[in-house]
Amino acid sequence: xxxxxxxxxxxxEVFIEKSVIxxxxxxxxxxxxxxxxxxxxxxxxxxxxxxxxxxELMKSISVSCEITFLRVSSYQATESSGKVHQILGLLENxxxxxxxxxxDIVDTxxxxxxxxxxxxxxxxxxxxxxxLFQKPEALKxxxxxxxxxxxxxxxxxxxxxxxxxxxxxxLSDLYVLCPA
Ligand code: XMP
Ligand code: MG
Numbered sequence: 001x002x003x004x005x006x007x008x009x010x011x012x013e014v015f016i017e018k019s020v021i022x023x024x025x026x027x028x029x030x031x032x033x034x035x036x037x038x039x040x041x042x043x044x045x046x047x048x049x050x051x052x053x054x055x056e057l058m059k060s061i062s063v064s065c066e067i068t069f070l071r072v073s074s075y076q077a078t079e080s081s082g083k084v085h086q087i088l089g090l091l092e093n094x095x096x097x098x099x100x101x102x103x104d105i106v107d108t109x110x111x112x113x114x115x116x117x118x119x120x121x122x123x124x125x126x127x128x129x130x131x132l133f134q135k136p137e138a139l140k141x142x143x144x145x146x147x148x149x150x151x152x153x154x155x156x157x158x159x160x161x162x163x164x165x166x167x168x169x170x171l172s173d174l175y176v177l178c179p180a
Contacts, residue, residue: 004178007167012158012175016150021132021160021174022056024149028130029060031147032100035128036063041098043067044090046115048169049104052161053132053149057102067102068092072111085114099124104161105133109143116143133157133174 002013032041040063045054047069058067071088099119106112112129119127130147137154158164159171168175 005171005175007158007164010164011178012164012168013178014173015152015157015176016174018160018172021149025053025056025132026060028147028149029057029062032057032130033060033062036065036098036100038063039098040064040066041100042092042094043100043102044094044119045069045102046104047071047089049161049163050102050132052169052172053104054102057130066092072115074111085111087115087118093122094119095123096125099127101127101129103129103131105135105157106131106143106145106148107135107138108140109138110140112145113141113143132160133162 004011004013043054043058043065045051045067054067068091070090072085073088074085101112101115101119103112112131116127116129128146129144131145132149133152134145134148134150135154136151156164156177157174158168159173159175161169162174163169
């Protein structure tokens with residue numbers, strides 16, 4: 001039986017081990033290195049969730065590049081449109097730049113769709129997305145994600161930067177909620 005951990009009121013078990021995650025990240029970096037050869041991409045990592053992924057990814061990026069960190073605030077709109085996300089902390093001028101958005105997980109995809117729309121409005125030369133995890137079954141609208149680390153089932157996960165109510169971001173393996 002796999003060892004379990006308790007976070008707040010729930011139990012989680014190891015789903016993807018650190019070594020497997022790190023090998024996959026090195027492979028993602030290698031694809032990015034090939035695709036961006038001769039360019040100078042600007043990586044935009046979305047806080048808080050992507051901090052661990054971004055750090056590991058950047059260790060294997062060999063093309064000349066810059067990295068900066070953004071936050072996405074979400075709040076309920078007054079209309080029925082649901083959540084509205086606002087990008088906070090983007091000080092760089094991204095016009096004409098090759099942008100790579102670094103995200104921990106794409107779930108419904110709604111956050112990333114908005115991030116892409118807002119960034120595209122600033123006329124970058126190109127825009128691609130690298131996410132460590134994606135839940136393909138949860139996607140609500142079509143979304144192109146150029147680099148995906150792992151496609152996972154539609155279950156709640158934590159660790160490797162991802163949290164459950166603030167806890168668990170420091171765990172170096174990815175955990176999944178135990179069946180009830
Ligand atoms: P979507 O794609 O649904 O995702 O707009 C928005 C944000 O929700 C978080 N998220 C998760 N966090 N375990 C987590 O700890 C999960 O399984 C999970 N699924 C989504 C994440 O911050 C993502 O950026
Ligand atoms: Mg996130």
